Amino acid sequence: MNLVVKNISWLLQARKTGALKVMGAQMSELPTLQNAWLFCSDGKFHSWGTMENFHSAMKENDPAGIATIIDARQGLVLPSWCD
Numbered sequence: 001m002n003l004v005v006k007n008i009s010w011l012l013q014a015r016k017t018g019a020l021k022v023m024g025a026q027m028s029e030l031p032t033l034q035n036a037w038l039f040c041s042d043g044k045f046h047s048w049g050t051m052e053n054f055h056s057a058m059k060e061n062d063p064a065g066i067a068t069i070i071d072a073r074q075g076l077v078l079p080s081w082c083d
Contacts, residue, residue, distance in 0.1 A: 002067035003040040006054060009074040011036035014048055038077060039067070045079060 014033035022029075038048045039061050049057055058067075 004067045004069045006037040008036040008072045008077045010076045012078040
């Protein structure tokens, strides 16, 4: 199942590269992305970006247009983590 959250005012923990774990000095960093979307595939974060490239990203990530889309209505999204 694919899930998309769009119109996110602040997407937190939006690192440019994937990280299997964050530790030490990295724990004091909180990367953010404004006016964003988040694409999840099979329960995992797959890709994200700004709303400027949302339509082109969806054509690539969800060509059949079958993903469930949630409008965050300018809310904040903080993907959670476990220690």
